[in-house]
Amino acid sequence: MAIAVAIWLLVPAAAGAQGFQLLEATIADVHAAFASGELTCRALVQRYIDRIEAYDQTGPSLNAVQVVNPRALERADELDASYAESGPVGPLHCIPVLLKDQVETRDLPTTYGSALFDGFMSRRDATIVVRMRAAGALILAKTNMGEFASRYVGSAFGIIRNAYDPTRNPSGSSGGTGAGIAANFGMVGIGEDTGGSIRGPAAVHALVGLRPTLPLVSRFGMMPANPSSDTLGPMTRTVRDAALLLDAIAGYDSNDPITAYAVGHVPESYAAGLDPEGLRGARIGVIRESMDPKTDPDAEDYKQVRALIDRALADMRALGAAIVDPVSIAGLESAQRAYVTNNFETERAMNGYLSEHENAPVRTVRDILLSGVVTPWRARGLINVVGRSTSDRGYLTILRVREELRRNVLVAMADNDLDALVYATFDHQTTVIAPDALTNANTQDAYARGNNRFLSPATGFPALTLPAGLTGDGLPIGLEMLGRPFTEAKLFELGHAYEQGTQRREPPKTTPALAP
Numbered sequence: 001m002a003i004a005v006a007i008w009l010l011v012p013a014a015a016g017a018q019g020f021q022l023l024e025a026t027i028a029d030v031h032a033a034f035a036s037g038e039l040t041c042r043a044l045v046q047r048y049i050d051r052i053e054a055y056d057q058t059g060p061s062l063n064a065v066q067v068v069n070p071r072a073l074e075r076a077d078e079l080d081a082s083y084a085e086s087g088p089v090g091p092l093h094c095i096p097v098l099l100k101d102q103v104e105t106r107d108l109p110t111t112y113g114s115a116l117f118d119g120f121m122s123r124r125d126a127t128i129v130v131r132m133r134a135a136g137a138l139i140l141a142k143t144n145m146g147e148f149a150s151r152y153v154g155s156a157f158g159i160i161r162n163a164y165d166p167t168r169n170p171s172g173s174s175g176g177t178g179a180g181i182a183a184n185f186g187m188v189g190i191g192e193d194t195g196g197s198i199r200g201p202a203a204v205h206a207l208v209g210l211r212p213t214l215p216l217v218s219r220f221g222m223m224p225a226n227p228s229s230d231t232l233g234p235m236t237r238t239v240r241d242a243a244l245l246l247d248a249i250a251g252y253d254s255n256d257p258i259t260a261y262a263v264g265h266v267p268e269s270y271a272a273g274l275d276p277e278g279l280r281g282a283r284i285g286v287i288r289e290s291m292d293p294k295t296d297p298d299a300e301d302y303k304q305v306r307a308l309i310d311r312a313l314a315d316m317r318a319l320g321a322a323i324v325d326p327v328s329i330a331g332l333e334s335a336q337r338a339y340v341t342n343n344f345e346t347e348r349a350m351n352g353y354l355s356e357h358e359n360a361p362v363r364t365v366r367d368i369l370l371s372g373v374v375t376p377w378r379a380r381g382l383i384n385v386v387g388r389s390t391s392d393r394g395y396l397t398i399l400r401v402r403e404e405l406r407r408n409v410l411v412a413m414a415d416n417d418l419d420a421l422v423y424a425t426f427d428h429q430t431t432v433i434a435p436d437a438l439t440n441a442n443t444q445d446a447y448a449r450g451n452n453r454f455l456s457p458a459t460g461f462p463a464l465t466l467p468a469g470l471t472g473d474g475l476p477i478g479l480e481m482l483g484r485p486f487t488e489a490k491l492f493e494l495g496h497a498y499e500q501g502t503q504r505r506e507p508p509k510t511t512p513a514l515a516p
Helices: 002-010 027-036 041-055 072-086 127-134 175-182 199-203 239-249 257-262 300-318 334-340 346-355 365-370 376-383 393-415 455-459 488-502
Strands: 065-068 096-100 138-143 188-193 208-211 231-236 283-286 322-324 420-424 463-470 476-482
Touching (some): 027 239, 041 065, 041 072, 041 138, 072 138, 096 175, 138 175, 175 231, 188 199, 188 208, 199 463, 231 239, 300 322, 300 420, 300 463, 300 476, 334 455, 365 376, 463 488, 476 488
Parallel strands (some): 096 138
Antiparallel strands (some): 188 231, 208 231
16 A cells, blocks of 8 residues: 555655655645655754744744744654655655644644643644644644634734735735745645634635635644634645545544534545546636625725736636626625624633633633733624623524525525625725724724625635736635535535646745755
8 A cells, every 4th residue: 555655655756856845835746756765854843943033033934833843843853754665654654734723733732822821732623623733744843823813813822924915914814824835844734614704814815725625624622713614725835735635634524523514524535536637527606796895996905906806807817717707696795794793602602612721811701801911903803702602692694694594695606606706805905004003993904805705704605816927016815605505525626727827826936945
């Protein structure tokens, strides 16, 4: 079996005559370099650590990484020994992962972006951590996140900065993973998406970010926000790497019963069917209507975003897709309302989660607020969930609106015979970080202006963000594809064909290759 896997690793060799290049390297590149003897796991891990040291707290000071795994090099040596003896441990052999610090690891602190949890050590590993390690992956670092899964600041670390322009925000709350993967601090990353926290940072960092169908990936070992829309997913520089990472983490987990809905819907491999001709014959519907009432169609940056989205649609058409433009969805405006007004689930979910940890510094949301540690913006948000519950009558309205929206999306796709819907992840560029972002509960930074991310969490349907290119001032724009439930393989197929046909990702100039 090890020999067969080693042969498979040799197939996609992409290092070429110039040898292995770390910047923008893919899983295939790394595995080819291992197979040829050009690279060891230790050397790979050390080079990523060097980049974190050079650019995270110095240089552009992205502040993406919370903690580097102190045993990373020791684990790399173990993986090298295993490789020499019997070949790769699994399909993610020695793939360094940047893990959002919302996900538990028994050997690294888990802070949730809050100084309140400084030094907190969980006594368990999250299911996805267990699965990634079984596939051979190495948890290189935990990444900074918006405190308790909101925005891009936290009392544990301060402010995460955008890798393309450190004066601007990295989106949130998986901003550390987004900035870290964009800056090549690791090979692949894990984000968490309640209302857009994978796709937002992916969009503003020219990354591929997948919010999976809600029951596809286990949330066990992850602090919840709103369980009816919380999910975990990959953040990578290529579609193939996202598919390979999803291969490792998707599927049923008895510790998260909702994943039982995924049984029978997980293919043998999400990566196996990728084809550069995958857009040929596909039907793609375009949502032109903005889902954010604050969107300004007269703004200059809106026009720049629209030009890149229109170019992406033209590219898809040239690659063989039929573009249905526009597609109207009844009640589309309810997506934002269904998400934003749902503050009924959080307190009970967080309290239940905290009760599972005897060594947690607090037991309830009220304790968190009374600590006085949380940043003002996040404290204001948490105050709004106290005393609310899913037994409140208002929660029935949320459930009704969601179901109507699901039906309306499916009707629009059926009426137009669509494989996917596409739209801009954001209708505006990411904005400049306000001077009082850490201290003002009402900071005016226009965060997430032009936000179109709520359709996926409001319906529970999967959505894939892809790089659509850079604006004239060098800021990435994301194109989002939404599909029917459990159509991640189709989204990857379409996204891979678009990616291969356009090559729109460009790495940030702030974090160039280090001198050898």
